[in-house]
Amino acid sequence: MSEKTKALWSAFPYxxxxxxxxxxxxxxxxxxxxxxxxxxxxxFFMSLLTFAGSAQYLAISFLSSAFNPLYAFLMTLxxxxxHIFYGISMLNKYKDTGKKKPYLIFGLTDETFSIVxxxxxxxxxxxxxxxxxxxxxxxxYWVSGSLIGSLLGSVVSLNTQGxxxxxxxxxxxxxxxxxxxxxxxxxxxxxxxCSLACLLxxxxxxxxxxxxxxxxxxxxxxxxxxxxxxKAVEEVA
Amino acid sequence: MKLxxxxxxxxxxxxxxxxxxxxxxxxxxxxxxxxxxxxxxxxSKVLPYSAIGFLVVFCLKDVSLGPPTFAGPEIISIVxxxxxxxxxxxxxxxxxLGTALYMVLVQLVFx
Numbered sequence: 065m066s067e068k069t070k071a072l073w074s075a076f077p078y079x080x081x082x083x084x085x086x087x088x089x090x091x092x093x094x095x096x097x098x099x100x101x102x103x104x105x106x107x108f109f110m111s112l113l114t115f116a117g118s119a120q121y122l123a124i125s126f127l128s129s130a131f132n133p134l135y136a137f138l139m140t141l142x143x144x145x146x147h148i149f150y151g152i153s154m155l156n157k158y159k160d161t162g163k164k165k166p167y168l169i170f171g172l173t174d175e176t177f178s179i180v181x182x183x184x185x186x187x188x189x190x191x192x193x194x195x196x197x198x199x200x201x202x203x204x205y206w207v208s209g210s211l212i213g214s215l216l217g218s219v220v221s222l223n224t225q226g227x228x229x230x231x232x233x234x235x236x237x238x239x240x241x242x243x244x245x246x247x248x249x250x251x252x253x254x255x256x257x258c259s260l261a262c263l264l265x266x267x268x269x270x271x272x273x274x275x276x277x278x279x280x281x282x283x284x285x286x287x288x289x290x291x292x293x294x295k296a297v298e299e300v301a
Numbered sequence: 302m303k304l305x306x307x308x309x310x311x312x313x314x315x316x317x318x319x320x321x322x323x324x325x326x327x328x329x330x331x332x333x334x335x336x337x338x339x340x341x342x343x344x345s346k347v348l349p350y351s352a353i354g355f356l357v358v359f360c361l362k363d364v365s366l367g368p369p370t371f372a373g374p375e376i377i378s379i380v381x382x383x384x385x386x387x388x389x390x391x392x393x394x395x396x397x398l399g400t401a402l403y404m405v406l407v408q409l410v411f412x
Contacts, residue, residue, distance in 0.1 A: 084393045092400075101302040102309070110313055116320045118356065123316045131308040133315045140319030143359070146352035147320075151327030152345040158328070165328075172324050226374075226404035232360035233382055233399040239353045240386040240395075251347035255354025268362040275358075279351045283344065290347050 071193035074186050079201045082175045085234075086202065089117055090209020091216065092230045096121070098217030100128040107214035111207045115171055118143050121231045142272050150177040157181070161192045171199035173206075174238070250290055254282045374406035 065073070094107045114120050119140050126136040150172050157180065158168055168180075176199050185194035243252060258278035262271040283290070302309065331341065364372050382399035389395070 081392060085396070088393060088397060106309070106313075110316075113317045114313075114320050119316055119320050123313065126312050126316070127309055128303050131304050131312070133311050136312050137315040137319050140316045141323060143356070144320050144323040146349060146356075147323040148327050149345050149348045149352070151324060152331060152341060155327065155331060169324050169328055170321065223404075223408060226407040227400065229378065229403040230396060230400045232357065232375075232379070233396040233403075235353055235356045235360060236379055236382045236399070237386050237392050237395045239357055240383055241390075241392075242350050242353060244387070244390075246350060251350035252354045255351030256358060258351075259355045259358035263358060263362055271362065272359070275355055279348075279355060280344075283347055283351060284340075287340075287343055291343060 067190055068193060071185065071189050072197045074189045075194050075197035075201060078179050079198055079205070082179070082202050083205050085175065086117075086205035087209040087212075089230060089234065090206050090211075091213035092227055093117070093120055093124075094210040094213020094215070095217045096213075096227055097124055097127075097210075098214050100124060102127060104211055104214040107210040108207065111210040112203075115173060115203055115206060116144060116147075117173070117206070117234070118231060121228065124228075139272075142276065145276065146174075147172060150174075150181075153177070153181055157195070161195070164192055164196045168195060168199055171203050173202065176202045248290060250286055251283065254279055254286070258282055370411040374403055374411050377406060378403040 090111065093111070094104075097107050097110070098104075110120055110123065114123070122139055122143055123136070126132070126139070151169070154168075154172065154177070158165055161168055172180075179198050179202075180195045185191045239252065243249060246252070259271070259275040262275040262278055265271070266274050304312065361375060364375050366372050378399050381402055382395050385398060386392075386395040
């Protein structure tokens with residue numbers, strides 16, 4: 065087997081959960097986009113070029129309300145701000161990836177990040193090609209799912225009311241996963257309660273920036289507690 | 302389609318651009334010694350947890366706690382997802398069942 069084939073086959077098993085998740089969420093995305101009057105071509109190019117589930121679900125709401133590109137741009141930045149922290153975590157691992165680096169950075173979704181930050185390529189498999197194929201496979205799943213959903217949408221007419229809840233479900237599931245994996249729940253609680261407080265104070269249309277500021281402030285203030293906790297965990301491990 | 306072709310295209314392009322900025326920025330800004338700042342290091346450890354908590358709230362921002370539904374479909378579905386996922390840890394099952402339940406609740410029960 066060539067170097068590339070080996071890397072592809074060793075990457076595939078890691079991406080199976082993403083395959084199922086992206087198919088489901090991609091199909092839901094395609095269906096939902098279709099229900100707003102945007103067909104397969106739109107679904108295909110949005111998924112190919114954006115490759116960001118939550119931003120694309122949000123984009124459906126931008127595409128089905130009044131034209132406001134500045135709002136769309138800022139909301140995208142806010143919702144995807146978490147990517148910045150994935151990037152920070154991958155600075156070292158992506159340092160010497162050469163020509164593949166731009167694509168690896170482009171495809172750093174929540175799910176891709178969760179694999180490439182933890183999984184090591186098996187012995188004899190090139191780590192860069194391994195991470196490249198994890199990203200590429202995830203990308204293919206996402207684009208295919210969106211296209212399938214969109215094509216189904218133009219054939220069958222389903223009552224899709226409530227389908228957009230899939231995004232809330234996804235984040236709730238990730239939240240539970242993170243909760244179980246972490247001993248220190250303070251950062252998660254800070255995220256929930258700062259946002260809830262700002263939502264109650266500022267209302268649904270202007271609570272996002274205050275929430276991010278409150279979260280950063282609260283994390284700054286609790287750095288000592290959180291740092292001690294993560295060190296304690298590392299020592300135990 | 303609610304927007305014109307050009308408006309839709311512009312909207313999608315700014316979403317693509319916004320997404321790419323958030324992915325590229327750390328690699329552009331934190332080159333060399335700046336990647337070793339203790340606060341950046343700390344944030345990179347804790348912020349993913351806070352961000353997901355924020356996103357759950359963000360998704361529910363337009364839910365009304367008052368009549369007619371008193372946020373019933375949202376509360377029931379989220380509690381179901383949390384319990385199911387805590388127990389089974391099957392991402393697809395939790396997301397699939399939770400969303401299906403929510404659709405049934407808003408389409409048939411809380412009408």
